Amino acid sequence: MIKNYFKIAWRNAIRNKTQSLINLLGLTIGLTCVVLIALFIRSELQYDRQFSDADRIFRVNMNGKMGEEAFYAGYTPPPAGKALMDNFPEIESYTRIYRSGAKVIRASTTSAQQKIFTENQILSVDSNFLQLLDYPLSQGDRNSCLINSHSIVISNTMAQKYFGKNNPIGKTLEIEGDNNPYLITAVVAENKTPTSLRFDFLIPISNEKDVTYFDWSWVWLNVATYVKFSPHVAHDIAAIQRLESKFPAMMKQQAASAFDRIGQPYDEFLKKGGKWDLHLQALKDIHLHSASIISTVTDQGNIKYVYFFSIIAFFILLLACVNFMNLSTANASRRSKEIGVRKVVGSTKKQLTKQFYIEAFLLSVIACILSIALVYLIIPYFNQLANKTITFSSLWADGNWIYLLLVVLLCTLLAGSYPAFYLSSLAPISILKGTKSPLKHQGIRSGLIVFQFTVSTALAICSLIVYQQLRYTQVHDLGLDKENVLILPNSKRLGNSEESFKEELKKSSHVINASISTSIPGRGAFGDFYVPLSSNGDQPIAKDITLSSYLTDEDFIKTLDIQLLQGRGFEAAFDNSRAVLINETAAKRMGYKNPMGKFIKYPGGNAAESYQIVGIMKDFNTESLHSPIMPFALFHKSSNSYDIPPSFLVVRVKPGDLVPVLKEMEQLWKAFSPNTPFEYSFLRDDLAMQYESDQRTGKIIGIFSILSVVIACIGLLGLVIFATQQRIKEIGIRKVLGASVMDIMQLLSKNFIKLLLIAFLIAAPIAWWVMTRWLEDFAYKITIQWWMFVLAGISALLIALVTISFQAVKAATTNPVDSLRDE
Known part of the structure; x- marks a missing residue:
C-alpha cells in the first residue's frame, strides 16, 4: 500500500x-x-565544549566601580588566583593568562635563511595552562612543556609556517625584547571545536615583567584567571553562589594593603561608593554570555x-x-x-x-x-x-x-x-x-x-x-579626523631611534604630521584612578575619577586634528612632564566649575606626584560607538605617570596616491630597523574593525x-x-x-x-x-x-x-x- x-x-x-x-x-x-x-x-554553541573538565572550569571576572565609572571585566589582579585557591578548598587549581601584544618572532631555519614575522596571537600563561585547558597536542608533554622559563608551545599552523615539514620540537625561536631563545617543547594540534581562547604561541607568564612587578597589586587588572572546582562543587549552583558570597570578605583582607599602598584605604574606597568584587562565570558561558564583559583575551560572541x-x-x-x-x-x-x-x-x-x-x-x-x-x-x-x-x-x-x-x-x-x-x-x-x-x-x-x-x-x-x-558608525563624527592617517604599530622596535625616525618622516613632502603614542583610538587605553586637587595641588576638592589615558607627545593632537576647547596642548616651550590634558567628560565628572590650572594626583608610586590640567579637549571616541565616551586624558611621554613604552607611530599623510608615501616609509623603516618587518594600517580601517x-x-x-x-x-x-x-x-x-x-x-x-x-x-x-x-x-x-x-x-x-x-x-x-x- x-x-x-x-x-x-x-x-x-x-x-x-x-x-x-x-x-x-x-x-x-x-x-x-x-x-x-x-x-x-x-x-556558536560548541565553544569550549571540548575540554575534559569544561564543567568544572570558571573564569574569574571583576565587577568594579572607581569614582563614577563602573565596569565589568574578564580580568583580575595577578594574585587573585592564588588567593582564591588558598582560601577556598572548593577550588582545586587555577591558571592565569596575559596578552602582552604583538611581538616579532625569528626562526633560523638554515644558516642562509631566517624567517621573521610579527605575531599577534601570543599568550603568556602559567605552567599548568595545558593541564587545566587540555588543548590537543600533536607533540610534547602537556605536564612539563611550560615548566622551563624559556620554553614555548606553538600551534601546528605556526610549526608549518616557520619550519615547513621539519620537526619543530627542540628548535628555537627568538622573541623581541628577550635575549634568550625559546625552546619549542610542544605543538598544539588543529582544534576542530571552536574555543574562546585563540593563540598561536604559549610562553611562560613568569617572563612578563609587568605581571611579576604587579604580583602584589590588587588594582592592576590585566590578567585573566581561570579556576577549576572540585567535582562535587562544580555542578552545585547553590554551592558556587555561597562561595561567591564569601569573596567580598576575602577581598577586603587581601586587597587592603594594596589599596593603602596607592593612597586609597579600602574601607574609605567602599564608603565613597567604590566596588571591587570578584564573580565566577562558567567556561561554557564565556563566548555567548559576555557581551557586557570587557576582554581582549577571549573571542566573545552574543x-x-x-x-x-x-x-x-x-x-x-x-x-x-x-x-x-x-x-x-x-x-x-x-x-x-x-x-x-x-x-x-x-x-x-x-x-x-x-x-x-x-x-x-x-x-x-x-x-x-x-x-x-x-x-x-x-x-x-x-x-x-x-x-x-x-x-x-x-x-x-x-x-x-x-x-x-x-x-x-x-x-x-x-x-x-x-x-x-x-x-x-x-x-x-x-x-x-x-x-x-x-x-x-x-x-x-x-x-x-x-x-x-x-x-x-x-x-x-x-x-x-x-x-x-x-x-x-562609519560617518559619525568621532571628534577627530580619521582620514589619511597611517598607523605604524609597535614603534618601540625602533628603540632609541624612535624619535629620530619620526622626525625623518616629518621631513617627507607626503607627510603632514606624525606622533608617538602608547595607543590609538580603537586599541584600548591604560586606566587608573586619580584624585582631583585644588589649584595649590595639596587638597582633594572634587570627586575621585577613573581616567583612561595615553602617553604621547606634542604632535598627537595636531596629527589627529583633535579640538582644544580651553588651554594649550603639549608644547616644546613648556615642561610637559607634569602637564595633563583632559576631555570634556572628565572635566564634568570631576565637578570642577573651571578645571583649568587644577591638579590631579596619581595615587600609585610617588604619592607626591601630581599633574596640572593645562588643556581641555573636545570629547572624541577612543572606543567603539557601543560604549559612551569615558573620562579620558593625555599625559606627555616624559612624565612618569606609568611605565608603558610608546608603541604606535601615528602619521597624517597628504590625500592622493599612497603608493609613493608607503614606499618611502618602508625604505626609511628598513634603514632604521633592517631586521624588523615593516607593517602599517589605516586608522579608518582600524576603527572599522570594531564593528x-x-x-x-x-x-x-x-x-x-x-x-x-x-x-x-x-x-x-x-x-x-x-x-x-x-x-x-x-x-x-x-x-x-x-x-x-x-x-x-x-x-x-x-x-x-x-x-x-x-x-x-x-x-x-x-x-x-x-x-x-x-x-x-x-x-x-x-x-x-x-x-x-x-x-x-x-x-x-x-x-x-x-x-x-x-x-x-x-x-x-x-x-x-x-x-x-x-x-
Whole structure:
C-alpha cells in the first residue's frame, strides 16, 4: 500500500509540474537557509565544549566601580588566583593568562635563511595552562612543556609556517625584547571545536615583567584567571553562589594593603561608593554570555544573535511550508473531485490523510537532498561571510542527520497538514454536487499570504535599520579626523631611534604630521584612578575619577586634528612632564566649575606626584560607538605617570596616491630597523574593525531577509498562476469587451495588494520593537524614522508587484480566442 501511495504522489507531482516546482523551489531555499543557520548556531554553541573538565572550569571576572565609572571585566589582579585557591578548598587549581601584544618572532631555519614575522596571537600563561585547558597536542608533554622559563608551545599552523615539514620540537625561536631563545617543547594540534581562547604561541607568564612587578597589586587588572572546582562543587549552583558570597570578605583582607599602598584605604574606597568584587562565570558561558564583559583575551560572541538567527530560521522554514499549504488550498478544487471519487470507491479518511502526507514527504525529501547539495557548494562562501570554519562534514557529526530528518518531518507535517485534514474530511456528495468547494475558504489563503509578507517585510525593515546603524558608525563624527592617517604599530622596535625616525618622516613632502603614542583610538587605553586637587595641588576638592589615558607627545593632537576647547596642548616651550590634558567628560565628572590650572594626583608610586590640567579637549571616541565616551586624558611621554613604552607611530599623510608615501616609509623603516618587518594600517580601517562582528551580522540578516522575500514571492507567483487559470475565461470575455492590459493586471493584483498592505501594517510595529531592543547595545545610535519603514515596505511591495505582473501580463496578452475555445 505504501508503494502505491508513493506512485500516486509521484504521478501527481509530474501532472502538476508548475505547482510541484514552485513548492520544491520554496522548500529547497528554505531548507538551505535553515541548514546554514543551524550550522552557524551549532558552531556558536560548541565553544569550549571540548575540554575534559569544561564543567568544572570558571573564569574569574571583576565587577568594579572607581569614582563614577563602573565596569565589568574578564580580568583580575595577578594574585587573585592564588588567593582564591588558598582560601577556598572548593577550588582545586587555577591558571592565569596575559596578552602582552604583538611581538616579532625569528626562526633560523638554515644558516642562509631566517624567517621573521610579527605575531599577534601570543599568550603568556602559567605552567599548568595545558593541564587545566587540555588543548590537543600533536607533540610534547602537556605536564612539563611550560615548566622551563624559556620554553614555548606553538600551534601546528605556526610549526608549518616557520619550519615547513621539519620537526619543530627542540628548535628555537627568538622573541623581541628577550635575549634568550625559546625552546619549542610542544605543538598544539588543529582544534576542530571552536574555543574562546585563540593563540598561536604559549610562553611562560613568569617572563612578563609587568605581571611579576604587579604580583602584589590588587588594582592592576590585566590578567585573566581561570579556576577549576572540585567535582562535587562544580555542578552545585547553590554551592558556587555561597562561595561567591564569601569573596567580598576575602577581598577586603587581601586587597587592603594594596589599596593603602596607592593612597586609597579600602574601607574609605567602599564608603565613597567604590566596588571591587570578584564573580565566577562558567567556561561554557564565556563566548555567548559576555557581551557586557570587557576582554581582549577571549573571542566573545552574543547570545542575542543566536536567538535572533534561530527565530529567522524558524520563520524561513515556516514561510516555505506556508507556500506548500497555500498552493494546496488553491489547488483544492482540482483535487476535490479526485477525493470525492476516491471516497465513493471506498477510500477512508485515514488513507487519504496518508496520501497527502506522503506527497508532502516526497517533496520535502527531494528538497532536502537539493538543499544539502546547495549547502556543499555554498558553505565556503558562508564561512567567509560569517568568519567561521564550518566543514560540510559537521552536517553529519554528533548525530546531526537526526535533526535534519526531524526538519524534513516537520516540513511534512506543516506543509501537508491542510490537505491531509481538511480535504480528506469533505463529504463525497458535497464535493461531487459542487455544493461545498474548498475555494470558499479563501480566508485561509489570504491569512497565509498576510503571514508570509508580515515576516518578510519585518525582516526587510530590520535589515534596513541594521544597515543604517552600521553606516552611522562609519560617518559619525568621532571628534577627530580619521582620514589619511597611517598607523605604524609597535614603534618601540625602533628603540632609541624612535624619535629620530619620526622626525625623518616629518621631513617627507607626503607627510603632514606624525606622533608617538602608547595607543590609538580603537586599541584600548591604560586606566587608573586619580584624585582631583585644588589649584595649590595639596587638597582633594572634587570627586575621585577613573581616567583612561595615553602617553604621547606634542604632535598627537595636531596629527589627529583633535579640538582644544580651553588651554594649550603639549608644547616644546613648556615642561610637559607634569602637564595633563583632559576631555570634556572628565572635566564634568570631576565637578570642577573651571578645571583649568587644577591638579590631579596619581595615587600609585610617588604619592607626591601630581599633574596640572593645562588643556581641555573636545570629547572624541577612543572606543567603539557601543560604549559612551569615558573620562579620558593625555599625559606627555616624559612624565612618569606609568611605565608603558610608546608603541604606535601615528602619521597624517597628504590625500592622493599612497603608493609613493608607503614606499618611502618602508625604505626609511628598513634603514632604521633592517631586521624588523615593516607593517602599517589605516586608522579608518582600524576603527572599522570594531564593528566587524556587527557588519557580518548585518550582511547575514540582509541575505536571509532577501531570501525570505523571494520565498514569499515564489508562493505568491503560484497563487497568481492559479488565480489566472481559474479566471482564464473571464479574462478572455473582458478582453473581447475591450478591457486593456492594465485593466487585467489591476483585476488580478488588487486583492493581493490589499493583503500586502495589511502585512506591512502588522510588520512595522514588530520590526520597530525588535530593532529598538537591538539598538540598546549602542551608546550612539540612529533614530528609527518613518521613512525606513516606508522604504522597506515599498521595496517588498514592488518585488511582489513584479512577481504578480509577470503572470498578469502573460494572461492579459493571451489571445482571447485561445481562452474561450471549448475544451
